[in-house]
Structure formats: C-alpha cells, structure tokens
Amino acid sequence: MSRLGNFTLIFGLLLGFAAGLFYSWTINPVEYIDSSPDSLRDDFKSDYLTLIASAYVATGDVERARARLAWVQITDPASTLGRLAQNRLAAGRPEAEARALAQLAAMLGERPSPLIATPTPHGAATTTPLPPSPTFTPTTTPSPTPSPTATASAPFSLTAKDEICDPALHETQIQILVLDAAGHGVPGVEAFVVWDTGQSTFFTGLKPELGPGFADFTMQEGVTYSLQLIQGNGLETGISSKTCTDGDGEPFAGSWLFTYQQSTSP
Amino acid sequence: MLLGLLFGWVIRPVEYIDTAPEALREDFRSDYVLMVAEAYVVDSDLELARYKLASLGSHPPLNYVIDAIDFGVENGFNQIDLQTLNLLAVDLRSIPPAPEIGLQ
Numbered sequence: 035m036s037r038l039g040n041f042t043l044i045f046g047l048l049l050g051f052a053a054g055l056f057y058s059w060t061i062n063p064v065e066y067i068d069s070s071p072d073s074l075r076d077d078f079k080s081d082y083l084t085l086i087a088s089a090y091v092a093t094g095d096v097e098r099a100r101a102r103l104a105w106v107q108i109t110d111p112a113s114t115l116g117r118l119a120q121n122r123l124a125a126g127r128p129e130a131e132a133r134a135l136a137q138l139a140a141m142l143g144e145r146p147s148p149l150i151a152t153p154t155p156h157g158a159a160t161t162t163p164l165p166p167s168p169t170f171t172p173t174t175t176p177s178p179t180p181s182p183t184a185t186a187s188a189p190f191s192l193t194a195k196d197e198i199c200d201p202a203l204h205e206t207q208i209q210i211l212v213l214d215a216a217g218h219g220v221p222g223v224e225a226f227v228v229w230d231t232g233q234s235t236f237f238t239g240l241k242p243e244l245g246p247g248f249a250d251f252t253m254q255e256g257v258t259y260s261l262q263l264i265q266g267n268g269l270e271t272g273i274s275s276k277t278c279t280d281g282d283g284e285p286f287a288g289s290w291l292f293t294y295q296q297s298t299s300p
Numbered sequence: 301m302l303l304g305l306l307f308g309w310v311i312r313p314v315e316y317i318d319t320a321p322e323a324l325r326e327d328f329r330s331d332y333v334l335m336v337a338e339a340y341v342v343d344s345d346l347e348l349a350r351y352k353l354a355s356l357g358s359h360p361p362l363n364y365v366i367d368a369i370d371f372g373v374e375n376g377f378n379q380i381d382l383q384t385l386n387l388l389a390v391d392l393r394s395i396p397p398a399p400e401i402g403l404q
Contacts, residue, residue, distance in 0.1 A: 051301065054304015055307060056304075057305065059308045069323045069324055071328055074319055076318075078319075085352065089334075
C-alpha cells in the first residue's frame with residue numbers, strides 16, 4: 035500500500051473516531067435519568083439532607099432516617115448535618131430546618147452506627163434495582179421515639195453557672211448544656227443572646243461530638259450579654275468574659291458554662 | 301466511528317455528578333415525595349410541600365404524589381406511608397388549578 039493510502043486510512047480512522055466521540059458525547063450522550071441521591075448537586079444534596087431531617091422529626095423513625103442518609107453516602111453524617119444546620123441558620127433559612135438537622139445530628143452522635151451504604155453504582159445508568167425497600171418494612175405501628183427532644187412542656191431551669199478557664203479554647207464562649215429531667219442532653223433547644231448592639235440565636239445539638247445538649251456562642255471581649263433559653267424560665271444578665279491565668283501566669287479570657295435542666299413536672 | 305462510540309458511550313461516557321432531584325430513579329423519587337408528605341403531616345405547610353415537590357420537575361406537584369402512591373402500591377409500601385401520601389394528595393387536589401394564560 036502506498037504512503038498516500040496509509041495516510042488516507044489513518045485519516046479516515048481518526049475522522050471516524052472523532053465523529054463517534056462527537057455523537058456519543060454531544061449529540062446523543064448516555065442519559066442518566068435514574069440517578070441516586072449521592073449524585074445530587076451540592077445544593078440539592080443539602081435540601082435532600084434537610085428533607086431527611088424534617089421527615090425524621092415528623093416520624094421519629096430512626097432506622098428510616100439512617101437508611102436515607104446511607105443513600106446520600108456522606109462521610110461523618112453527624113458533623114455534616116451539624117455544619118449544614120449552622121450554614122442554613124446563617125443563611126436565614128427557617129429555624130425549624132436547623133432544629134430538625136440538629137436533632138438528627140444529635141441522634142447520630144449519640145448512637146453512632148455504620149452508615150456505610152451498599153455502594154450504589156455511582157452515576158451509572160443502571161438497570162440493577164436498588165430498591166429502598168429496607169425502608170418500607172411493613173409495619174403497622176410507628177417506630178420508636180428517637181432521642182429526647184425539646185417538645186416536652188416542662189421548662190428548663192438554670193441549675194449551674196460555671197466559669198471555664200481552658201487555655202485550649204481559643205475564643206471566649208457562652209456555653210450551654212441542656213438536660214432533660216433524666217439528665218440526658220436535649221438537642222434542638224434554642225437559646226437567645228442579646229447585647230447592646232445586637233442579638234442572636236443558637237441551638238443545642240449542632241456539635242454532636244460535644245453532646246446533644248451542648249451549644250456555644252462566641253463572645254466579644256468587653257461586651258456584656260444576656261442569655262435566655264426560649265423554653266427556659268429565666269434570664270441571665272451581665273455575662274462577660276472573665277480573666278483567667280494559665281500555668282505560666284499569663285492572663286487569658288475565660289468562658290462561661292450554663293447548665294439547664296428540665297424540671298420533673300410541668 | 302465505532303471506536304469513537306465505544307469510547308464515548310462505554311469506556312468514558314459523559315459523567316453526571318451534579319444531578320437534580322428530577323433525575324432521581326423512581327424509587328428514590330417516590331421516597332423523596334414520601335419525605336415531603338411525612339413533613340407535611342406535621343407542619344401542615346402546603347406551600348412548603350409544593351415548593352419541595354417543585355424540585356422534581358415542571359409537572360404539577362400532585363402528579364408526583366400520585367406517581368409515588370402508584371409506586372408505593374406496586375412495591376408494598378405499608379399502610380401508614382400510603383395514608384401519608386394520600387393525605388398530601390388530597391390536600392393538593394383541594395387547591396384550585398391556576399388559570400391558564402390566555403383564557404378569557
């Protein structure tokens with residue numbers, strides 16, 4: 035075969051390959067119409083996680099929430115949900131969303147369990163069914179109630195106010211610990227802080243690694259705050275950072291821990 | 301050209317990693333609708349439920365709920381789930397349809 039013939043053959047092959055790629059990538063690409071939640075775009079995934087939390091709070095179905103989270107295939111769900119709650123709160127989304135995310139995060143933090151999902155073929159246009167059937171176990175009774183929530187009518191009362199001198203804390207904080215009557219941390223409790231020029235709210239349970247009933251708020255030095263639990267029956271005023279000293283005698287700003295507990299009867 | 305098609309469709313197809321809820325497979329989509337319905341039973345916020353269902357596409361929200369009920373019946377959802385879906389469907393059906401543009 036002549037050199038010209040070789041060239042024509044190679045050129046023809048390349049042209050055909052390019053045409054095939056153009057057709058398969060642009061004109062008629064593989065369509066992924068049967069995707070799974072793990073392939074959702076980040077913002078949709080955040081909405082999906084929030085929906086899982088809302089459904090969990092509505093039904094109290096722990097196992098179903100775990101199964102749904104497994105489909106999303108996120109690492110460290112408790113922390114992820116906690117961060118998401120803070121982000122959505124900061125973005126001005128409804129507080130009910132943050133509260134639901136906090137409660138779900140707290141539940142996961144309390145009872146960690148493997149959330150390793152059965153791997154779904156990532157993005158594959160699969161015909162292999164992965165039915166969410168484990169979720170839909172035939173039950174005639176609602177699932178057990180999840181971890182304690184702040185829905186009981188009895189208010190929370192301040193039981194302790196402790197100064198925290200921990201040099202490891204790199205900021206001065208108002209910390210709160212909210213417990214139910216049995217002494218278990220309660221997630222999703224809203225706290226309200228007010229200072230001369232502003233106000234803010236924060237929720238327990240957004241840092242599940244520190245316990246479901248824990249929450250903190252960063253203080254500015256020289257500013258005096260007032261603190262109230264929305265479901266509490268008291269107002270703490272005059273809260274400001276105190277001066278502590280470390281092991282070398284160096285001063286640093288300390289924090290406060292307020293412990294609230296639900297009374298045994300409403 | 302066959303090589304190109306093989307490469308583009310099989311070896312290295314277009315990857316869709318940032319999909320929208322409307323691309324969810326039917327079982328996941330039905331569960332999505334169920335989650336919306338479960339939340340609706342508690343908050344009774346029909347507008348919020350419609351907003352969430354709108355993520356599934358441009359069809360009327362009621363259609364997605366009906367599809368989920370059909371899927372649930374075929375796949376053995378329990379009675380509570382079916383009732384939850386049905387409640388949302390009934391309430392969505394009670395909303396008068398939006399007037400079509402162009403009608404006198």
